[in-house]
Amino acid sequence: MNTRVWKFAGGLAVVLVLTACSSAATPMVVTQMVGGTPQVITVTTAPTENPYDESAPITVWIDQDRQPYIDAYKKANPDKAGLINEVIVDREQLPAKVLLFNNTGQGWPDVVFAEPRLVARVSDAAHQFPLDLKPWIPAETLNNYDGMANCTFGDAVYCVRNDLAQFVLYYDKPLMDKFGYAVPTTWEEYQALSDKVAAEHPGYLLGTLGDGWSWLSFFDASSCPSHLVVNESDLKINMADPNCARAAKMVDHMIANKTLWNTDYFDATFVQQMNDNKVLMVSMASWAWGVFNGTYYTTADHQVGVAAPLKWASEPAAVNMAMGGAAWTVSSHTKNPKLATELIVWLTTSPDLWSTIPNWPAYKPNQSLFQTQVSSNAIFANDPFPAMQAAAGQLGPLDVWPRFDLISPLTQVVKGAYQDNKTMEEVLPQVADMFTPLAQTEGYNVITQ
Numbered sequence: 001m002n003t004r005v006w007k008f009a010g011g012l013a014v015v016l017v018l019t020a021c022s023s024a025a026t027p028m029v030v031t032q033m034v035g036g037t038p039q040v041i042t043v044t045t046a047p048t049e050n051p052y053d054e055s056a057p058i059t060v061w062i063d064q065d066r067q068p069y070i071d072a073y074k075k076a077n078p079d080k081a082g083l084i085n086e087v088i089v090d091r092e093q094l095p096a097k098v099l100l101f102n103n104t105g106q107g108w109p110d111v112v113f114a115e116p117r118l119v120a121r122v123s124d125a126a127h128q129f130p131l132d133l134k135p136w137i138p139a140e141t142l143n144n145y146d147g148m149a150n151c152t153f154g155d156a157v158y159c160v161r162n163d164l165a166q167f168v169l170y171y172d173k174p175l176m177d178k179f180g181y182a183v184p185t186t187w188e189e190y191q192a193l194s195d196k197v198a199a200e201h202p203g204y205l206l207g208t209l210g211d212g213w214s215w216l217s218f219f220d221a222s223s224c225p226s227h228l229v230v231n232e233s234d235l236k237i238n239m240a241d242p243n244c245a246r247a248a249k250m251v252d253h254m255i256a257n258k259t260l261w262n263t264d265y266f267d268a269t270f271v272q273q274m275n276d277n278k279v280l281m282v283s284m285a286s287w288a289w290g291v292f293n294g295t296y297y298t299t300a301d302h303q304v305g306v307a308a309p310l311k312w313a314s315e316p317a318a319v320n321m322a323m324g325g326a327a328w329t330v331s332s333h334t335k336n337p338k339l340a341t342e343l344i345v346w347l348t349t350s351p352d353l354w355s356t357i358p359n360w361p362a363y364k365p366n367q368s369l370f371q372t373q374v375s376s377n378a379i380f381a382n383d384p385f386p387a388m389q390a391a392a393g394q395l396g397p398l399d400v401w402p403r404f405d406l407i408s409p410l411t412q413v414v415k416g417a418y419q420d421n422k423t424m425e426e427v428l429p430q431v432a433d434m435f436t437p438l439a440q441t442e443g444y445n446v447i448t449q
Contacts, residue, residue: 056335057083058110060343064088066113072353073346083339095121098129110334111343116150117401119159119329124403124442130158131330136341141349145362146392149400151327154232158329160348161362164286165325166309166391167217171281173305173381175204181280183305186313187222191250197280198257207282208261208270209251209424212410213323217283220321220398221309222247226431229400235444237435239428246312248425255424262418264411271295283309285323286360286388293379300377306384309391319396325362360388367392403442409434 062070067086074081091114101107108129122129134142134157142148142157151159171183179201184190190206197204208214219226224244228236238244254260263270265284273279274296284291292304311318328344330337347353354366358374361367371385413434417427432448439446 051335052337053335054338055083056339057085058334058336058340058343060084060086060111060113061089061091061094061109062086062113063091069347069353072350073343076350076352077346080339080343083336084343091115091118094118095127098122098127102127108331108333110331110336110340112329112331113162113326114159114329115324116147116159116161116327117405119151119327120153120401120403122329123153123158129329129331129333130156131332131334131337131340132156132158133160133330133341136330136337137345141345144364145348146364147322147325147362147395147399149395149397150325159327160344162326162328162348163357163359164362164392164395165322166286166320166360166388166395167221167283167322168286168309168384168387168391169281169283169307170288170292171305171307172277172279172303174303175277175280176305179280183281183307184310185308187250187310188313190310191253194254194257194259197259202258203278204259205261205273205279205282206254206259207279208263208265209255209414210261210263210267210270210418211414212407214264215410215414216321216398216406217323218251219244219247220396221283221319222312223319223396223398225398227402227406227435228398229402230447233443233445234447235402235439236447237432237439238448239432244428245425248423248428252423252425265291285325286391287324287358289374289377289379289384290358293377297379300379302378302381304379304384305381306387308387309394318391318394319398320391320394321399322395325360327362360392402439402444404435404438406435409438 060070067088070084070086074084087109091112094112094114095118098108119130121127137157137160142160145161147161147164148157151157151161169183176183181193181196184193194206197206207217209218222243224247225236225238225241226244230236251260255262261270261273265282265288275298279296289304289306293300297303309318309320328347330340330344334340348361349363349366351366351369354361354363355369355373358370360370367389370388371383374380375383375385410431413427413430414424416422416430417424436446
């Protein structure tokens, strides 16, 4: 073999050794020049440096309401308490803040409490914020959460659900009994009831439609594909779908017979209608029972009945949606993913913690704790647990949010319809006009059929 061949063999040996140093510590057989003669030797590579540090502190972004959660974790885990630095923030700023941190190369929080809709907005190529939790949290644990479609992005799991905000039908049982009305089970029965109420008890209401959330309560429940996430690349926006038209015709009918109010749930005028006992029923999130208990009703005297979400008569089951329901996400930049993931699992699964929280737990083994805590509350006319449990299992595909805000554009459409004296059916194309450029900006291929 000539000199050039030996030089190549020697160089190859050096490359092999250097390459081996970046992998795990394992013996390798290589060829090396020794005194001008090629020798086959065995070498042991140096181990790769661990990029993580289990003693590193973590920064946790929360809102004020989550402070007791962190306090409870620290009390239960005093050995980790010194590593947890919580910061109260406006989580709506998360997408913009992540871009800033990406530009400066520092500042990312390790853990964030946020709705899945915000997690979606920081999971794109520009933000690249969340850590895939599948390698860090056992599959049997992940499989015990409801509502995880909102946290699953392709093959990755970017968050764990804290609580659900599944819609149920709240109704005023004393009024329904007084008027002799049965609680509807279908949207068709709901519309028919509106005609009876309009004729027999004018001035009484069956809900409200005045912003993006209340719009979704009707149109997502009708499977109107205004924002259907097909996959990471494709988003379906088809406001000409018959499912959009049927919801629009129903709400237009009820707006016309004056059984639907025209504001959001928390507008002072709608709250006043509630205070005056003028609202027979309204679809709202599971957490809204607390709004009834103190805001809508000033006394708790078994007024609130809770029924399962309404379905369309031609369909086997309700298609439900949610108003909020949060999650915990971990940064892909964290130096201590072990502590970060242990923290979010504890915060979402601890029975001791969830025995004190009045929201619907996403972690299924803890859902019975909700029943124990609220079913005996004096605001309820019946046990709310069966209806809420059924509703939690009926979250439809439209409950998966795209990488842009839905509520502000929909609110503009709804308010504009009232201002321009147009029907909701007439403004359906405006929803597509609003959503399509937002979707394209986020890199979606928009499907219109």
